[in-house]
Each structure stands twice: as C-alpha cells, then as structure tokens.
Amino acid sequence: MKKLVIAAALSAFAVLPAGAETLRIATSADYPPWESVNSSGEMLGFDLDVGNAICARIEMECEWTNQAYDGLLPALVAGQYDLIMSAISITEERKNSIDFSTAYAQAPASFGTLGESFGEISDKSGLQAAIDGKAVGVQGSSIFERVVAEHFPTANVKTYQQADQIIADLKTGRIDAAVMEVSAWDEFGGADKDANLTMFGPLMTYAEYPQLGDGIGLGIGKGNAELKARIDDAIAELLADGTIAKASDKWFGYDVTP
The missing domain is CATH 3.40.190.10 (Periplasmic binding protein-like II)
Structure with a gap:
C-alpha cells in the first residue's frame, strides 16, 4: 500500500x-x-x-x-x-x-464500450438484450457488480481491482462492455481519445437501479x-x-x- x-x-x-x-x-x-x-x-x-x-x-x-x-x-x-x-x-x-x-x-452510471458497436439503445429492455451473453467488466466489491448480476443476469461478469484494468481489457477485446460512473467514463475517455470510449444505453440511476445506493x-x-x-x-x-x-x-x- x-x-x-x-x-x-x-x-x-x-x-x-x-x-x-x-x-x-x-x-x-x-x-x-x-x-x-x-x-x-x-x-x-x-x-x-x-x-x-x-x-x-x-x-x-x-x-x-x-x-x-x-x-x-x-x-x-x-x-x-x-x-x-x-x-x-x-x-x-x-x-x-x-x-x-x-x-x-450523487452520480449516475452507464454502460460503456469502444466505438459504436452497441448502437442506439433507448430503454432497459433493449440494454438487457444487447448485453445478453456479453463479457461485462466491473470493479470488484463495487455496487456495479451487484447491479449487473441482478439486472443483467445473462451477462458474463468479470471483476477487476482497478478501473484502469477495465479500460485496458476493453481496449484489448477481453471484455465487450463495462459499467462505471458517467464521470469516470468522461475522465478515461478524455485522457485516451484514441481509445474511442463511448457510453451507450440510458443512464442508470437510483430510481430504476436501487442497488446504486442512496x-x-x-x-x-x-x-x-x-x-x-x-x-x-x-x-x-x-x-x-x-x-x-x-x-x-x-x-x-x-x-x-x-
């Protein structure tokens, strides 16, 4: 440490x-x-x-x-x-x-990926269909691990110790998508514009995903x-x-x- x-x-x-x-x-x-x-x-x-x-x-x-x-x-x-x-x-x-x-x-979260591979998704049911069977990265012991497990049970969840490890595996194709706070997507995307990190689907908030916490x-x-x-x-x-x-x-x- x-x-x-x-x-x-x-x-x-x-x-x-x-x-x-x-x-x-x-x-x-x-x-x-x-x-x-x-x-x-x-x-x-x-x-x-x-x-x-x-x-x-x-x-x-x-x-x-x-x-x-x-x-x-x-x-x-x-x-x-x-x-x-x-x-x-x-x-x-x-x-x-x-x-x-x-x-x-308080901050919303979002799915993200490289480029526009998931296209336009307007609602939760469309998001669930798009994530079906896909490898999704989340930070271990974070609220996002539980959100994906409970709301997207057909996804293949992969956990990481650090958020930058998630980005690295997105860039190498080891995972298809990830869930992080919008602010983190903005920061990582701004720091590495060549990676073409893109958020997709509706924003995830406490109202629809109570696992995100209060x-x-x-x-x-x-x-x-x-x-x-x-x-x-x-x-x-x-x-x-x-x-x-x-x-x-x-x-x-x-x-x-x-």
Whole structure:
C-alpha cells in the first residue's frame, strides 16, 4: 500500500491548529476524477478536496492511504482506518458492516464500450438484450457488480481491482462492455481519445437501479457516533456554503451534489 500524509488543506480553508488530531482515511486512487495519483505520486481528485475540507472544518489532520478498493471496507471494519472515502455509494447491505456519513455527492452510471458497436439503445429492455451473453467488466466489491448480476443476469461478469484494468481489457477485446460512473467514463475517455470510449444505453440511476445506493458518503466504523456527527455537520456546512459544489465544478464541470 502507498501511504501519503496530507497535512495541509486547500488554501481556501481554515488552517489547522498545531497538534491537530489525525484522521486516518483510506481511498482507492484509481478512479479519476474522484481520486487518482499524478505523475509525481501525489493523490488528488474531488474526494481528496472534499475530504481535506471536512478535516479542516472539524480541525483534524487528514492522513490518506491508497489501497485497492475491495480492501477498503474490510480494513475499516478491522480498525485500520477511521474513514474510507472513494466514491462509495451508501447501500443497505454495506450498512450492515459500517456506518455512513450523510451523502455529499450523487452520480449516475452507464454502460460503456469502444466505438459504436452497441448502437442506439433507448430503454432497459433493449440494454438487457444487447448485453445478453456479453463479457461485462466491473470493479470488484463495487455496487456495479451487484447491479449487473441482478439486472443483467445473462451477462458474463468479470471483476477487476482497478478501473484502469477495465479500460485496458476493453481496449484489448477481453471484455465487450463495462459499467462505471458517467464521470469516470468522461475522465478515461478524455485522457485516451484514441481509445474511442463511448457510453451507450440510458443512464442508470437510483430510481430504476436501487442497488446504486442512496448517494455517496464516507464510510465510518460502526458505532462511532461522535465522529459521524462531526462529519455530518461539516458536510452540511460545506454543502450550504458551496464548497462542495465548487469542488464538483472543478473536477467534473457540473454539479454532483445531492
């Protein structure tokens, strides 16, 4: 695992007091623009900006750790971290193991592929027919694994640790399609225009796919009511004063606030 300690929040936020308590946060920095690692080895992205703003608001110091997505929840349960923050959707299933903050974001998902091989698809039934028997990539332990399994049971689901591995297998033809958040398709497509990544079918939202969860929140260890209350208060303030909306515009170009 790669560990980075971020002692300073964004310049627009309050300066942390000397000796501020450390808040251990884990993320899987392979899902731009939510979180990624730049050429200098620094983690950055929407979640990093929001997480640092929360830490500054509650006067704590963020200590970020980068590890595989499928290990985030077990590590939180084991007490390795205080929080996990990695575009994690709030679902009833996950609530059995961990607590969540209030939602700080909400984002639709979509199927995607290379080029126009799937053509125009206007509704869910057409999407189900198009995906029948096709190899579909999803990030392991993500909500998309369950969405595909329950709504597209005739698809051949392949799981990956990292989103960039999904893109790599799309480009080599090992899978026919994949499911990710719209923002991730936009980011990967913009970074590799020659790949001709294309979303297809109607957007997938909570209204039709409840497995997508009730917004995106921070995972918190079970029973840590005091920390949850402080974080919830900070999120409410950052939503009210426009801080999260500004970070959203910076990283997505549109508003993902709930």
